[in-house]
Structure formats: structure tokens, C-alpha cells
Amino acid sequence: MLQVHSKTHTPFIDFRTLKTRDIPHQHFAAEIHFEPPHEDTQRVWLTPADLAQARLAFHTDQPLSPAAQHILDYLKAHGPSPTKALTRSADTCTPEQVRSAVYRLVRIGIIERTNEGSKGTPAIYGLV
Incomplete structure (x- = not known):
């Protein structure tokens, strides 16, 4: 079905x-x-x-922010990555903008955390 x-x-x-x-x-x-x-x-x-672009279009009428585009491009090129790698590799936005975009993309189901969450464990995110 x-x-x-x-x-x-x-x-x-x-x-x-x-x-x-x-x-x-x-x-x-x-x-x-x-x-x-x-x-x-x-x-x-x-x-x-x-798929990521289509899912984003379903959840928002706003264009993709430079930080969100950076995250999607990085994850497509490098696969699941820690937040630190996403923020360090950003050249068109600030680390704070990247972190905010990560949470937004998780909320709308475009990326997801791929490792167990526990205190002191760096979060690793990947495309859904």
C-alpha cells in the first residue's frame, strides 16, 4: 500500500x-x-x-535559511555528523544560526539524531 x-x-x-x-x-x-x-x-x-527539499516544502512556506541549506548540503556530502562539525564548517552563517536550524530541521522531520542522547554525549545528526 x-x-x-x-x-x-x-x-x-x-x-x-x-x-x-x-x-x-x-x-x-x-x-x-x-x-x-x-x-x-x-x-x-x-x-x-x-526528499529533504520536498519535506521542507510541506512544512513551511518560507525559503530555506542559509544555515539550514548548509546543514543539508553538509549531511549529503559527509553523512551523519556531530553538531560541532556542522557549526565549524559553516562559512555563511554563525554557529548559533546552525544550532537553531538543526533544531528546526529535526522538528519538521528532515534530519534526526542518529545516536543515543545522554549527558556529555555529542549529538550526531543525519538525514531522514
Whole structure:
């Protein structure tokens, strides 16, 4: 069974398997494109989309902040990383902006903590 989710203000469609038999659960996104009507026909097609970008579009009408974009780019390039690596590598924003963006991205489900949380353990975050 496949769950399909979209919103009217965004061209993204979110797909998630709910029930599977022989495959692992899947979660992916697509972007829908509409060709202007020509005579009596109109073309519509889907292209693969970045899941993080699609999820962000579902949760906010605001553009991505430089700090949030930095986090997504860094995690795509380096995989799960500690907060310290995210803040140290930022060159377009402050460490405080990066930390704030981390919490926002976690709240809307784009990134998640990948290690156990305990006092004194550095948080490691990765893409969902």
C-alpha cells in the first residue's frame, strides 16, 4: 500500500509505503510538471525530487535559511555528523544560526539524531 501526500502550494509529492511484502519500506518524493494546454491535450509528468527539499516544502512556506541549506548540503556530502562539525564548517552563517536550524530541521522531520542522547554525549545528526 502506498501513501501519497501533496499540498497545493508546492509541486512536490511525497510517497511512502505503508504495507509491503517482499521489499523494505520506501520513502521518496517526486516533482510534478504541467505543460500548458495545447488544443485539447495537456502533458503532466513526474521527475525524481530530493526528499529533504520536498519535506521542507510541506512544512513551511518560507525559503530555506542559509544555515539550514548548509546543514543539508553538509549531511549529503559527509553523512551523519556531530553538531560541532556542522557549526565549524559553516562559512555563511554563525554557529548559533546552525544550532537553531538543526533544531528546526529535526522538528519538521528532515534530519534526526542518529545516536543515543545522554549527558556529555555529542549529538550526531543525519538525514531522514
